[in-house]
Amino acid sequence: MNHKDRFYATINHQVVDRPASWLGLPVPSAEPALLKHFGVNSIENLKLAIDDDIHPIEVPYNFPPSNHIACAFNFAKQTHLDTPDERTLTAPGFFEDYNEVTDIDKFDWPDPTKHLDREESNRRAKATSKNHIRMGIMWSAHFQDACAAFGMEHALMVMLTNPDMFQVVIDRITNFYLKANEIFYESTKGQLDAVLIGNDFGSQTGLMVDPDMIRTMVFPGTKKLIDQAKSYGLSVMHHSCGSIFPIINDLHEIGADIIHPIQALADEMDAPNLKKNFANKIAFCGGVDAQYLLVNGKPNQIINKVHELKELFPTGLIISPSHEAILPDIAPANIEALFKAIKD
């Protein structure tokens, strides 16, 4: 099977030669050890060495200092470095001081047409291997941004005390992403196969917010983002860390093709439980625990885990670490073992 056939067969629960797989997105501090271990000079070449199926394309967004679309909004009142790693969500945000839906325009909303680089989008897509699944890393985390807009704790209370206010803010953020994504999808037309979008809804033990509030205030925007991607013929991978069992069905119903990253140690997120409840209905990506196993385990334990996952999910699961951000505490030998075991 080629990479694309394998990916589509995996997410459509069809027979595969081996399950599709994805390395994820190693953080910069993890890269040197990985490159050294595999004897390669780039993550691109590392991916060819492990032979995974998905190649990510980051959205080029010119907005210093981070130049990252996940930091497109300057909501935080206190100054911080403003890279995805430094975003705190809980820092007091601009809308903390506003209560009226008409205040929505007081914020200096960014215009994606000014920052999202069309030519660079096209160049990046062209430079990405056609043989692999080319996945746009959109994030479009409208819920997390809405949290940052007020400061997360304040935002979660506004969801209860002034839902209309929360709604106008999250809707405006959703509209920003719809516009940004349209630019990206148009600029890469015919050169993109899938997208990654998502928000973190889960802690280790359960949802951070009641499922009904997520359903009424957050998922309408998620659905728009999914519908838009699908109108371009793209497969949608939806990301949420943590224990999100009660909303997996909802994500499926609003059109997500794949649920990522299956944080194996979070409550109810273990592979047997997902198999029991969603086998042959919903596709997943992730599942190889990055909170204990990949950090503390030995290669043979990783291999056993991957074999176990393949037995539970001969198809329907894109095998990948349970967090896309591979941290420097994961031994490169364990990454090697993970991808070798997929091919056994």
Place this chain on the structure above:
Amino acid sequence: MEDILVKLGYCVEFGKVDKNAPYPPDMKGQDGADELTKQAIEQGISAAVILEDALVAAMNRVGQKFTEKKIFIPQMLMSAKAMNAAVAHLKPFFNSGEITRKGKFIIATVKGDLHDIGKNLVKMAIEGAGWEVIDLGVDVPTEKVLETIQANPDAKIGLSALLTTTMGNMQVTVESIKSKYPSNAIIIGGAPVNEEFKTKIGADFYAPDPQSAVSYLNR
């Protein structure tokens, strides 16, 4: 008298801050924790009774419901807000010594770690249980924790780590505290932390949720 304490406890449990507060919708226009505490004091109910029988008891129920996943972070935050509105009226009684805190609790997210949602909830729950909490924030170096213990020698300590990459920093902080202040109890928590890790690094208690920390402190 009992009626007003029951009502006050209800306001804290369900996050009714004051009369003007729009939440919860089914209590619109009714007195909230703010007004009821004032009234209770005016009726001559002792501050200690208000604190323990109404407020702390209510926060205990809130913590329990959170552990049981019957409520989530937003509801817990609203309860903490109602609690704060009530406690504001008890300030003079704390100042006069008529009522006292159960003790001091220093809380911090360890060096290198920026996750603070969980730490903040723990802070609210422990304050709600009647303790004075000193919050050192996130990305806190060991030295800062040690200095704070030096200034508050009887304090108990809570540390949070959400990343496998910062569990090592948690270990360093715990070992440093234990070598200088062996009798100050340390509670640890956070997504990757567990009982086994607690034992390994020599902390005193692992709390998977705020309520179990409260129970441990109240022992």
